[in-house]
Amino acid sequence: MKANIPALIFGLTSRSDGIQTMEGRFMRAIIEKRAVMIATTLSLTAGCAMQSAETGGTANQIGNIPANVVALADPNQDISTARLLPDDGCFWYEHRGPVETTLVPLRSPEGNPICAAREA
Structure with a gap:
């Protein structure tokens, strides 16, 4: 059996037939939303940091x-x-x-x- 690291860390549970429980789906949705928010924030702040390098001459x-x-x-x-x-x-x-x-x-x-x- 392959270890599911996110499941171990965040408490995602699944039944013996491989179907995730409601709690597991809810936690996965929270993790995916958090990942999207972090990626968006990093993209926006990277764009702001690049503007200061353009002032040259x-x-x-x-x-x-x-x-x-x-x-x-x-x-x-x-x-x-x-x-x-x-x-x-x-x-x-x-x-x-x-x-x-x-x-x-x-x-x-x-x-x-x-x-x-x-x-x-």
């Missing part, structure tokens, strides 16, 4: 900012993590606080945000 890479932007920026900011965000056309850098790391607008010594020139 050399202009948007961390630390790849023009020399004139470096000259404009306040010296108390971490220029090595600065990047141009295409959403607003401004430069942002990573501020590493005691609890979390947050993107903050790159600012001049006067406090003005530094943004790229907009195309007409």
Whole structure:
């Protein structure tokens, strides 16, 4: 007799003539639904994770900012993590606080945000 691992783990029972009992069919349906939900969840989250890899281009890479932007920026900011965000056309850098790391607008010594020139 071949051992039925799901039957042993989840308590699926069958009669001696090979027909599953009502309890066995109910448990099998629960297991199949759970497997479908897990597969769907993994597929959806994998698709979300792939989107962040698509934001590319050399202009948007961390630390790849023009020399004139470096000259404009306040010296108390971490220029090595600065990047141009295409959403607003401004430069942002990573501020590493005691609890979390947050993107903050790159600012001049006067406090003005530094943004790229907009195309007409």
